[in-house]
Amino acid sequence: xxxxxxxxxxxxxxxxxxxxxxxxxxxxxxxxxxxxxxxxxxxxxxxxxxxxxxxxxxxxxxxxxxxxxxxxxxxxxxxxxxxxxxxxxxxxxxxxxxxxxxxxxxxxxxxxxxxxxxxxxxxxxxxxxxxxxxxxxxxxxxxxxxxxxxxxxxxxxxxxxxxxxxxxxxxxxxxxxxxxxxxxxxxxxxxxxxxxxxxxxxxxxxxxxxxxxxxxxxxxxxxxxxxxxxxxxxxxxxxxxxxxxxxxxxxxxxxxxxxxxxxxxxxxxxxxxxxxxxxxxxxxxxxxxxxxxxxxxxxxxxxxxxxxxxxxxxxxxxxxxxxxxxxxxxxxxxxxxxx
Numbered sequence: 456x457x458x459x460x461x462x463x464x465x466x467x468x469x470x471x472x473x474x475x476x477x478x479x480x481x482x483x484x485x486x487x488x489x490x491x492x493x494x495x496x497x498x499x500x501x502x503x504x505x506x507x508x509x510x511x512x513x514x515x516x517x518x519x520x521x522x523x524x525x526x527x528x529x530x531x532x533x534x535x536x537x538x539x540x541x542x543x544x545x546x547x548x549x550x551x552x553x554x555x556x557x558x559x560x561x562x563x564x565x566x567x568x569x570x571x572x573x574x575x576x577x578x579x580x581x582x583x584x585x586x587x588x589x590x591x592x593x594x595x596x597x598x599x600x601x602x603x604x605x606x607x608x609x610x611x612x613x614x615x616x617x618x619x620x621x622x623x624x625x626x627x628x629x630x631x632x633x634x635x636x637x638x639x640x641x642x643x644x645x646x647x648x649x650x651x652x653x654x655x656x657x658x659x660x661x662x663x664x665x666x667x668x669x670x671x672x673x674x675x676x677x678x679x680x681x682x683x684x685x686x687x688x689x690x691x692x693x694x695x696x697x698x699x700x701x702x703x704x705x706x707x708x709x710x711x712x713x714x715x716x717x718x719x720x721x722x723x724x725x726x727x728x729x730x731x732x733x734x735x736x737x738x739x740x741x742x743x744x745x746x747x748x749x750x751x752x753x754x755x756x757x758x759x760x761x762x763x764x765x766x767x768x769x770x771x772x773x774x775x776x777x778x779x780x781x782x783x784x785x786x787x788x789x790x791x792x793x794x
Contacts, residue, residue: 472502472573473638474556475546477539482514484561484681489522489529491563491679496570499528505546506560510536515560540648540655547641553577555636561681562632568677575673576635579614582667584635585625588678598682607768610674617667622721624672625664626768627732629657633678636663652702657729658709665713665722696744700752703737707761728767735776742788753784 474492478485492504506523508516508531522529532545543557554576558564576584587610590598607626615624640646646663648655664670707730714726734756741749756762763781766774779787 470501470503470552471497471577472554472556472569472635473546473550473552474502474504474558475507475543475550476504476558476560477507477509477542477546478511478515478519478560479509479536479539479542480511480513480515481560482511482518485515485518488558488560488563489519491566492558493522493526493529494566496567497573499526502528502569503550503552504529505549506531507542507545508533509538509542510534538650540652540659541650543655544647544650547647550638553638555638555641556634557631558678559632559680561683563679563681565677565679568675571675572635572673572677575671576637579669579671581614581635581669581671582617582637582640583663583670585610585620585633585670585672586635586678587674587676588630588633588680589676590680590682593681593683595679595681610672612671612673614669614671617664617670618719618722620667620670621661621664622719622725627729629660629729630680631656631660632680634660640667652705653699654702654706657706661710661713661726665717693745697748700737700741700745700748703733704755707733724765724767727765728769730761731764731766731769731777732773734761734764735773735780738780738784738788739791742792749785749788756784 476488476492481488489504489506493499495502504522504526506519506529508519510533516531516533519529519531523531530549532549534542534545546557547555554573572584572586575581590600592598608628609624609626611624641663644663644666646659646666648659652658710726710730710733714723714730717723717726737752738749741752762784764777766777769777776787779790
């Protein structure tokens with residue numbers, strides 16, 4: 456079956472894990488993704504793969520159908536194009552597993568890697584478990600991570616609450632695909648993705664962290680993130696470039712409100728640090744992609760009294776960039792444009 460109701464399988468079997476895979480025009484990558492999910496060290500009866508076709512116009516749905524017909528633990532749902540957040544929400548609603556794993560359809564995971572992390576998750580009775588990842592290019596060669604991206608990530612096996620994890624171990628890597636999440640924790644707290652923004656991971660993950668009681672990391676490399684041309688934020692039209700700016704401003708506003716309503720000083724500092732990094736990226740983006748909006752963003756920074764931006768566990772390079780922005784946002788844009 457291939458409609459908005461989809462098809463259910465293994466209804467009477469206790470499922471340990473639900474893997475949610477949204478798809479949208481990924482015919483080139485989908486088979487590699489699904490194959491990686493099927494070559495695992497747990498029984499196929501113990502996990503389900505929920506493929507959500509978000510209005511694909513290529514052969515993605517037909518490819519997914521082949522897997523549905525061949526593998527009993529693969530299920531396909533189709534819906535009108537609503538975006539990544541909406542597709543993930545469909546997966547959450549349909550999931551029957553005790554924990555959730557979000558996998559993007561152009562990415563893939565290491566063979567026989569689910570058993571260890573799933574056992575750790577269940578043994579420790581966690582709300583969330585974070586594991587490690589690699590970034591690969593179109594030739595599936597590993598791209599060395601930038602120091603700025605991993606500087607503050609700590610893989611500690613100590614179980615902590617979400618606020619402690621966010622401020623001491625998460626760093627700035629707000630990627631939902633490097634976590635397992637306890638299904639009832641997500642559903643009972645109504646943690647669904649914002650369906651109208653590009654950067655739903657940051658906004659969603661922060662909400663989850665603020666409520667979680669038991670989170671742990673495991674330094675096992677499980678996930679491969681494909682950095683490709685033609686992804687959501689690359690090769691896009693002008694109206695979508697403007698939406699990227701609007702969505703970044705929305706996330707900044709969410710972080711600002713959170714910093715104003717929490718009594719946890721470290722959460723306040725983390726939120727302000729993430730706001731600073733978001734503005735850094737946004738100024739660079741408008742300088743190169745939307746120069747006509749540069750002055751608007753700079754005036755927004757000033758009128759909303761975000762300046763001076765704050766540092767939180769920043770690298771020396773990030774501290775330098777922050778110093779320049781606080782001195783002159785226009786100078787920062789000029790210098791970045793010269794690189």
